[in-house]
Amino acid sequence: MATINIPYGRTQLTLNIPEHRIEGILESRAHQFQPEAEERQLVKMALEHPIKSLRLRDLAKGKKKITIITSDHTRPVPTKIITPLLLEEIRSVNPQAEITFLVATGFHRASTRNELLNKFGEDLFKNERIVIHDGQDKNSLVNIGKLPSGGDLIINKLAVETDLLIAEGFIEPHLFAGFSGGRKSVLPGIASRITVLANHCAEFIAHEKARAGILEDNPIHTDMLYAAQKANLAFIVNVVLDSNKKIIQAFAGDLEQAHVAGCNFIGKLASVKSMPADIVITSNGGYPLDQNIYQHVKSLSSAEATCKEGGVIIACAACNDGHGSEDMYNWLRNGAQAVMKKIMRTDRNSTIPDQWAAQIMARIQLKHTIIFVTDQCDHHILKTMGFEAAYTLEQAMRMAEAKVGSQAKVTIIPDGVAVIVN
Structure with missing residues (x-):
């Protein structure tokens, strides 16, 4: 059994998972880099x-x-x-x-x-x-x-x-x-x-x-x-x-x-090799970048690069500041299909605030189920935006396994903002 720690706010979430299910752990080598001075x-x-x-x-x-x-x-x-x-x-x-x-x-x-x-x-x-x-x-x-x-x-x-x-x-x-x-x-x-x-x-x-x-x-x-x-x-x-x-x-x-x-x-x-899996667990590296849903487009895009189509992305995200963008929230309330259809017909000079974030979020939603793990954000907000929500990482894993199988392989990206997935 392996113990995995994922940044969450100013703390971290812990998950115990059988080693044979771990496809890979993608981390920037910056985290182990030894600087030459203070x-x-x-x-x-x-x-x-x-x-x-x-x-x-x-x-x-x-x-x-x-x-x-x-x-x-x-x-x-x-x-x-x-x-x-x-x-x-x-x-x-x-x-x-x-x-x-x-x-x-x-x-x-x-x-x-x-x-x-x-x-x-x-x-x-x-x-x-x-x-x-x-x-x-x-x-x-x-x-x-x-x-x-x-x-x-x-x-x-x-x-x-x-x-x-x-x-x-x-x-x-x-x-x-x-x-x-x-x-x-x-x-x-x-x-x-x-x-x-x-x-x-x-x-x-x-x-x-x-x-x-x-x-x-x-x-x-x-x-x-x-x-x-x-x-x-x-x-x-x-x-x-x-x-x-x-x-x-x-x-x-x-x-x-x-x-x-x-x-x-x-x-x-920061460059890491993609290790495709049906479940990808990630985060924004904790505080301050995990204060809202808006910022999590970053870690989700890293997870997207290594999650198999139809797979599940689990984002450990405090989101104590809510969605972080009223405009993105209103976009995603319409559903990913409608969002992408409208955005891709919008010319450069007619761009709407935070359209870019909704565009990337919707792109990922169309290929994957996204589950946010948070006990600090109203789950109704997340669900209205087309995401699923869990209070604990264990609960999110159960939800993911119900979709892709109890023995599905898992790739972990502890800090999705810090890596370049190739």
Whole structure:
């Protein structure tokens, strides 16, 4: 008998299963990677040796206004470690600079006061200027041109009016952008909803290159990179994390080159071979990415890549914040068939909010039964969206076995966000 642990919120769920039923366990090697230094030192080393860029302190000389784009509450970016080092680098040469932290919410809800306190720490929260991006506030946005795809490129004014634009973030596989980090700080991070919708259109989401681990010829990445370049994102600091959300490597410097270096690093660690099975158990790696149903499109897409057609995907997901997207919820209430039919007839300029998430969810629903394991989310919400629900992992396994057999093979992806399934 094997004991399997799956991240769930800030804890984990445990399942005992006969070893002969386990087809495979797919995990990123980042979780066992031994870093060459402790977290703060890794970031400091990256700042001291930027890739294809001057040091940040040299870029900051003489700049009056400096804006630092930072991730919101849905991302486990270790801001408490990164930010003090950024401020130290800037203020060592420019103590009078007006520094603003711009929280990149993209299409997410605004971060709460407690979430910002948890992210920045009390000292930074009280003493630094923090602004939360709102992609629907026309007064805070400005049009700076057109995306390669033709959509309007509209971003936060603070990023345009600043003298130096910087971004912190982290790099992991991303289900349609290839990888997170780098250019994503601008699009979707601080972009208008109009711009995000143009980039997340049905045509691009369905594109064969819009998949985890792929940057080349990925139309979504192409738009994102162009947006960041047009916004003059001058310097990035991106980290790679293990399963405990600890920094194992850091990359700083040029928007594109530093990001590519980070993508190459995590890409080698995250790539795993598909092990098809009738039951696939996965998660979003626990808090903070498992706070809502919306975010779980990530782990479900990894499970989709190794679940046999007609099989069952079990998602261990706290979802204490509910569905996370009213728009996605309303889409999926109509049923997967109807969703896909309507979405694939929707042209690029008519994209609806969170259409992309409904498109991917519906695509997976049409091939697999999806069971969410949660004792923190209203099961009625899940069932209305076309999912099944269980309170425990054991209950979910019984439900799955009733569909595909009591001896069905099982593939486990403890952290579906962290892997690239080939």
